[in-house]
Each structure stands twice: as C-alpha cells, then as structure tokens.
Amino acid sequence: MTEPQQVQAIEVDRVVTDTGNLEIVGQQVWLGPTGLGFHHLGISATHLHVLTVGGEGFA
Secondary structure: OOOOOOOOEEEEEEEEOOOOEEEEOOEEEEOOHHHOEEEEEEEEOOOEEEEEOOOOEOO
C-alpha cells in the first residue's frame, strides 16, 4: 500500500458575486466591485493567486 501524497497546491474556478466577497477554504477575500465575475484561483500553503478571465493578475 502506498502512502498518500501531500497536496502542494490546488487550482479552482470561482465566480465572485456582487458583494465582491470570495470565500475559499473558510477564509474570506474581498475583491471589491472591480473583482466581480469569473476567476481562476491558484492556492498553495503560502500564496493565493487570482486570475481574471483574460488571464491578467488581479490580486
């Protein structure tokens, strides 16, 4: 039997509603009114990367 591997990072897609709030893994991130819409998130133990649909960095 092999041991489970530790996850170093994950990537998820999320939609930010009109509140401008995003909740991920029990943590709230406020992106504000300019952060509305679809975002691709890259999350590691130390960093959160938010990309817009166009692929530009947001936060």
